[in-house]
Amino acid sequence: MTLPAAARAPAIVHPSSFIEDGAILGSNVVIGPFCHVGPQVVLGDNVRLMSHVVVTGRTSIGAGCRIFPQAVIGCEPQNIHYKGEDTELVIGENCTIREGVTMNTGMANAGGKTTVGNNSLFLAYSHVAHDCHVGDNVILSNNVMLAGHVSVGDRVIMGGGAAVHQFTRIGHHAFIGGLAAVSNDVIPYGMLNGNPGVLAGLNIIGMQRAGIDKQSIHAVRRVYKAIFDQTTPIRDNIARIKAEGTVVGAVADIISFIDADSERALSSPARGKRG
Template identity: 50%
Template sequence: MGGTDTRIHPSAVVEDGAQLGQGVHIGPFCHVGPEVVLGDRVELKSHVVVSGDTGIGDDTVIFPFACIGEIPQDKKYQGEKTRLIIGARNRIREHVTMNPGTEGGGGVTRVGDDGLFMAGCHVAHDVQLGDRVIVVNHAALAGHCIVEDDVIIGGLSGVHQFVRIGRGAIVGAVTMVTNDVIPYGLVQAPRGQLDGLNLVGLKRRGVGREDITALRAAFQMLAQGEGSFQERARRLGDETKSDYVRHIVDFVTAGSDRSFLTPGTG
């Protein structure tokens, strides 16, 4: 049940079968279920519940009163064997909830590496999250959402089930997102409008001026060009030499269960 450098508070309950890596620290009044796997140096601060078939990657820290791995909030769930897989170096703050998958959604909820999940946010069944995702206080991701790398979801926001959010996008606070968001998009307003590009995020990540200029031009073409949104995206794919614009083209032309937020629409 872990190496000699593992620390488990006397008030914590770690059930038989749980697998603990080296240097795990389990604080007061935590509960760890029998199918849980904690990687090296995982820390559960106090009053944390980790249950179900849940794996948590190295150096992840979970703060008090988080509930990780409990059954999905889905009436179709009938107790089938499903999983929650959380990557390395995540920070999961107070009162966060994350649920495993369902049979109808592929059976796995997956969280990438280096994420920050602020107090009270929710990651529902079958969600697929990339790396370096930030979900701000009391935001909620409904079932089956796909959120790519480097996305920020603002506080008190909600993302509808099956929505995809492309890499590098940002969703403002108190926003309801009901349609797919293109990579590097900026979404805000109560009913979620695509208002531009996440230029601040691009510059912070060191994206060059040439690519930012190409993204600006691509956004204008998507907003004002002839034909449907998908047709404009396909034309972009024929013309662009920017990998960043190519990310948008590939995202738009891929299959989706939702329509897209387009410039000037909610």
């Protein structure tokens, strides 16, 4: 949100913090003690850095975000192939980034941009690696680790200590259990637990909280059972569902997700079963 001219106010910066020349600070920004803001950083209106926060690289942070102590935002990718290219990190509005969180800029050979949506919550020591794309209203609990090139859809919730393999996709409204090892794609609305991660059903509670109607939830339940009918291959099951002509709404989201190109296989209820 951009404030009207009459309500705009200069940033408040603690004298112990260092703001490099070139940094852009929006209205009503508050920077607490012992912070460092780099020369390519843009902080939107009403951003607050609590204390001991580092924001560096070509990083933009949307209005209303709060960043807690010891977070390091916008450092270069943790990748041996990074050669100092000018890549970026873009964070949306109203995100809360708790203690010790790290987020990296992108790699030049993969689009050069890491993105985070609006209204998301990153609990202590969670990590967003280079070229990740995280949607809106996402929650990463403590110590969640996203490797490079991971895609996380809107309203995903990830339990503490979960780890996601590079290039993995997690569909919107999915739920990932604590300490889960996510090495394959997780369908929208899916619930995954364990190491290795296995689908354990659907995130019905998350769907209800998102306002999805009962008819759509029942349709997703039926399709889930049909897709993962272990008597026939998943691709055959998908073809049969399409032939029935009922691929609409939430069901279409799941089918489109499975049909999309991916570097990873598809998580299923059976260990070792591949898409």
